[in-house]
Structures are given as structure tokens and as C-alpha cells.
Amino acid sequence: MTDRTETPETTGTADQSGSSEATWAIELTPEHPPERVADLAAVAEKEGFDVAFTSSHYFNRDPFVVLSRIADATDEIRLGPGVVNPYETHPVKLAAQTATIDEVSDGRAVFGVGAGDRSTLSNLGFERERPLRRVLETFDLARDLWTGETVTHEGTFTARDASLNLEPPSGEIPVYVGAQGPHMLRMSAKHADGVLINAAHPRDLEWAAGELEQGVAERPADRGPFETLAFGAVSVAGDEIDAREAARPPVAFIAGGATEQVLERHDIDREAAAAVSDALERGDLTAAFDRVTPAMIDAFCIAGTTETVADRFEAALTHVDGIVVGSPLGPDLEDAIRRASEALARATDQ
Structure with a gap:
């Protein structure tokens, strides 16, 4: 893989035509020990990826600990949580944690923040109240803290005379909002x-692009460029069947929580989706995964051989500036990272 120097700071909103300037990003899930995830990030950097996100769920390893290991194992790839929520952790603390990652990585941090998964938050007793406002207030406050300000805030959360005892060396950490619904999409833009964008299929991405366009129309001129990334489940392998089988777990959770509008957009049988959702609620993961249909995999994951995935990446890139290759990646993680890189190279004519 030839050296690729494009980063989220330089790609902006691109021409959304699948050009070689598309951002290549990857999600690394800390379901594995930090050293293992750091090794995977090093592979991703070697294969030309621009950004490595670590997902954040209470049942996995701490994303910021893992990010510190990734910072040690890599040299150029940007890195950050993808995504943290401002309910489990106070926004001031999230700003400090992200600034620390910027410090230990010599200015390579990005801040991925979103409202979090409602069902996961409910497991911990959190109510996801006013999610759009809370996310906006979180990264507005973080930006002020990163510039050295002392802040007092009364809104969806409280902070009084809060400040950080460090300043991120990058000077300005890019903020990426995890979004799916229309209001969060417009706010992010x-x-x-x-x-x-929590989607992988061109139909969903086309719809999201329309919502983002409305937000961009209201974007202050001094905000600078805005980048759209498809954060999609991807499963790539040498064998089509193996790739699609590996996609069942994430697709089950996506299908089980899909809105009526999304199911209708993809002509997904509502009873089939309800069967997946019911099995998940019972905690019967095996049954949930078994109930995933081929149509669900097609709608909610980019799954298949390198060639198939390259074609799907190319279709997605007509609506976005880049791709986040998300979990599960594939049945063999190192092989999947290399294949995803090859597929992105084909999709972007590189």
C-alpha cells in the first residue's frame, strides 16, 4: 500500500464522487486486550488508513486506555473514541480524556461523540434525556476547555469553574458526531x-445526505469544512459465505433496533425484525443471530469478498466523503483489514 497522507482535516466535504481523497477510517472494538487492538491499529496504519476509532461500551475494555496503546503503536494515524456518550461520563471528563490522547499521540486525536445506545444506557440506569442538546453542549464545552478556558455551564449537565490542567498539542481537536436520526444529522452539519453516519447502504446514506444538506445550509461560515463519513458494519473475507456469516451479530443488533421507516426503506419483513428484537431482549443471542435474514445483511452490512465490498464502498462514496470500516471487519481481523484496504483502493481508484 502506498503512503496516504489525507486526513480528516484536509479532506473536508470532498466532491463525494469516490475520488482518491476519500478518508479511510476503521473502527477497532476493544473486545480484545489493548495490546491486540494496538497491533491491529498498526496493521491499519500500514495499510493506509487515516483514522482509527475505538468503540465505547461499558462491557468492553476502556476506549481511552486502548487509545493510549494505539498511540504508542502507531506514528501517523489519527485516533479517537468512536463514539463516547455524555451520560456514562461527565462531559468535562470526556474533554480531559480526549486531550490526554491528543497529548500522548503528539496531536493526532479526534473526538467521536454521540448520544449512546438507549438500551445499553438503560442497563446502567441512565435516561437518555434531550440527547441532541446534550451532545451539542458536550462538544461546545470541550472546545472551550481545549483552548484553556475556565467554564461554567448550566444546561443538560452542570459544570462550575471547570478547567483543564493541560492543553492539547494539536490546538484544535476535530469533533465527529455519531448520528442516525434527522435532527442529530442536521445538528452535526x-x-x-x-x-x-450510522449506516452502510446507499439508500440510507442518500437519505442522510439530504438531512445533512439542510444543516450545512445553516452552518456558520467560520466553522470551516465539514466531513461526512459512513460508519458502516463491514465484513470482508476471501469467501462470501464466511463474510456474511461473520456479519450476523452486528446485523442482529442493527435490525433489532431499526425504526419502522428504515425497515420500510429496505423492504425488511417486520415480523422477521421483531423476532430478532424479541430474541435480543430475552438475551438469547444465538436465536437472534440465527433469525438474521439475507435481506437484513444486505441492508445493514457491507459483506462479501474484496470485490463485492469494493463495489459497495464505491456506491457509498457517491454520498459521503469517506468510509469507517466498522465491526465485525471479518472472520480474520488482520486479513479483513488488508482486504478492506484493497477494497477502498479499488473504490477510490488508487
Whole structure:
């Protein structure tokens, strides 16, 4: 893989035509020990990826600990949480943690923030109240803290005379909002540096692009460029069947929580989706995964051989500036990272 120097700071909103300037990003899930995830990030950097996100769920390893290991194992790839939520952790603390990652990585941090998964938050007793406002207030406050300000805030959360005892060396950490619904999409386009669209299919991405366009129309001129990334489940392998089988777990959770509008957009049988959702609620993961249909995999994951995935990447890139290759990646993680890189190279004519 030839050296690729494009980063989220330089790609902006691109021409959305699948050009070689598309951002290549990857999600690394800390379901594995930090050293293992750091090794995977090093492979991703070697294969030309621009950004490595670590997902954040209470049942996995701490994303910021893992990010510190990734910083040690890599030299150029940008890195950050993808995404943290401001309910489990106070926004001031999230700003400090992200600034620390910027410090230990010599200015390579990005801040991926979103409202979090409602069902996961409910497991911990959190109510996801006023999610759009809370996310916006979180990264607005973080930006002020990163510039050395002392802040007092009364809103969806409280902070009084809060400040940080460090300043991120990058000077300005890019903020990416994880978004799926129309209001969060529009807010991200108006206020953030980028968006992580929770979708993989061109139909969903086309719809999201329309919502983002409305937000961009209200974006202040001094905000600078805005980048759109498709944060999609991807499963790539040498064998089509193996890749699609590995996609069942994430697709089950996506299908089980899909809105009526999304199911209708993809002509997904509602009873089939309800069967997946019911099995998940019972905690019967095996049954949930078994109930995933081929149509669900097609709608909610980019799965298949390198060639198939390259074609799907190319289709997605007509609507976005880049791709986040998300979990599960594939049945063999190192092989999947290399294949995803090859597929992105084909999709972007590189």
C-alpha cells in the first residue's frame, strides 16, 4: 500500500464522487486486550488508513486506555473514541480524556461523540434525556476547555469553574458526531467538524445526505469544512459465505433496533425484525443471530469478498466523503483489514 497522507482535516466535504481523497477510517472494538487492538491499529496504519476509532461500551475494555496503546503503536494515524456518550461520563471528563490522547499521540486525536445506545444506557440506569442538546453542549464545552478556558455551564449537565490542567498539542481537536436520526444529522452539519453516519447502504446514506444538506445550509461560515463519513458494519473475507456469516451479530443488533421507516426503506419483513428484537431482549443471542435474514445483511452490512465490498464502498462514496470500516471487519481481523484496504483502493481508484 502506498503512503496516504489525507486526513480528516484536509479532506473536508470532498466532491463525494469516490475520488482518491476519500478518508479511510476503521473502527477497532476493544473486545480484545489493548495490546491486540494496538497491533491491529498498526496493521491499519500500514495499510493506509487515516483514522482509527475505538468503540465505547461499558462491557468492553476502556476506549481511552486502548487509545493510549494505539498511540504508542502507531506514528501517523489519527485516533479517537468512536463514539463516547455524555451520560456514562461527565462531559468535562470526556474533554480531559480526549486531550490526554491528543497529548500522548503528539496531536493526532479526534473526538467521536454521540448520544449512546438507549438500551445499553438503560442497563446502567441512565435516561437518555434531550440527547441532541446534550451532545451539542458536550462538544461546545470541550472546545472551550481545549483552548484553556475556565467554564461554567448550566444546561443538560452542570459544570462550575471547570478547567483543564493541560492543553492539547494539536490546538484544535476535530469533533465527529455519531448520528442516525434527522435532527442529530442536521445538528452535526451545523456545528461539528464531521459526522459518523450510522449506516452502510446507499439508500440510507442518500437519505442522510439530504438531512445533512439542510444543516450545512445553516452552518456558520467560520466553522470551516465539514466531513461526512459512513460508519458502516463491514465484513470482508476471501469467501462470501464466511463474510456474511461473520456479519450476523452486528446485523442482529442493527435490525433489532431499526425504526419502522428504515425497515420500510429496505423492504425488511417486520415480523422477521421483531423476532430478532424479541430474541435480543430475552438475551438469547444465538436465536437472534440465527433469525438474521439475507435481506437484513444486505441492508445493514457491507459483506462479501474484496470485490463485492469494493463495489459497495464505491456506491457509498457517491454520498459521503469517506468510509469507517466498522465491526465485525471479518472472520480474520488482520486479513479483513488488508482486504478492506484493497477494497477502498479499488473504490477510490488508487
